[in-house]
Amino acid sequence: DTEVTQTPKHLVMGMTNKKSLKCEQHMGHRAMYWYKQKAKKPPELMFVYSYEKLSINESVPSRFSPECPNSSLLNLHLHALQPEDSALYLCASSQFRGGQTNYGYTFGSGTRLTVV
Amino acid sequence: GDSVTQMEGPVTLSEEAFLTINCTYTATGYPSLFWYVQYPGEGLQLLLKATKADDKGSNKGFEATYRKETTSFHLEKGSVQVSDSAVYFCALIPQMDTGRRALTFGSGTRLQVQP
Numbered sequence: 001d002t003e004v005t006q007t008p009k010h011l012v013m014g015m016t017n018k019k020s021l022k023c024e025q026h027m028g029h030r031a032m033y034w035y036k037q038k039a040k041k042p043p044e045l046m047f048v049y050s051y052e053k054l055s056i057n058e059s060v061p062s063r064f065s066p067e068c069p070n071s072s073l074l075n076l077h078l079h080a081l082q083p084e085d086s087a088l089y090l091c092a093s094s095q096f097r098g099g100q101t102n103y104g105y106t107f108g109s110g111t112r113l114t115v116v
Numbered sequence: 117g118d119s120v121t122q123m124e125g126p127v128t129l130s131e132e133a134f135l136t137i138n139c140t141y142t143a144t145g146y147p148s149l150f151w152y153v154q155y156p157g158e159g160l161q162l163l164l165k166a167t168k169a170d171d172k173g174s175n176k177g178f179e180a181t182y183r184k185e186t187t188s189f190h191l192e193k194g195s196v197q198v199s200d201s202a203v204y205f206c207a208l209i210p211q212m213d214t215g216r217r218a219l220t221f222g223s224g225t226r227l228q229v230q231p
Contacts, residue, residue, distance in 0.1 A: 006159075041223075041224070042221035042222065042223055042224050043219075045218045056218065090160065106162070107152075108159050109158050109159040
């Protein structure tokens with residue numbers, strides 16, 4: 001299995017809703033990431049998990065709450081989002097070798113989120 | 117800080133034309149360099165990579181050579197197809213990654229190939 005699977009593919013939610021995005025990989029990768037991508041822009045890093053522990057939070061608002069329940073799963077819990085949070089949310093994973101991540105990431109196909 | 121600069125798009129070519137997308141970077145030491153491709157409505161796919169100077173990454177007819185002296189990693193393909201139409205991102209991971217382990221992306225270059 002060489003894929004990162006994200007669900008759902010599309011999500012429409014109201015500003016008072018609570019929803020979760022899910023990401024799963026079975027490649028044995030111990031680093032997992034959430035990126036946000038607005039239209040016609042490159043992906044922007046949100047969170048990094050290393051060995052199931054949050055290692056990086058790029059000053060993301062608290063209405064986004066990540067969770068890594070085990071080495072294969074990564075969730076992003078959403079609450080009280082704003083319309084400007086509408087974007088493509090990408091999950092990715094990577095492996096470490098000698099403490100360096102130089103083998104590239106495997107990205108999922110993303111969840112296209114629309115906040116209304 | 118580390119950064120990646122790509123040529124502005126869109127790049128519009130006819131089928132079977134030669135493609136070059138320029139990418140230069142700013143980083144200390146020897147970062148690892150990547151090209152990712154994003155087809156419409158999809159996530160990013162790793163196209164090719166190079167992890168040390170003078171390495172050539174290649175995949176699906178695309179090539180890029182890690183040039184330390186010019187801090188460049190230009191993407192080339194000898195004969196493009198309509199199916200190559202996509203957005204191409206150049207990216208790096210720093211050599212001395214302090215645990216952030218995150219890709220730094222260029223702004224992306226949209227390629228449009230016409231029949």
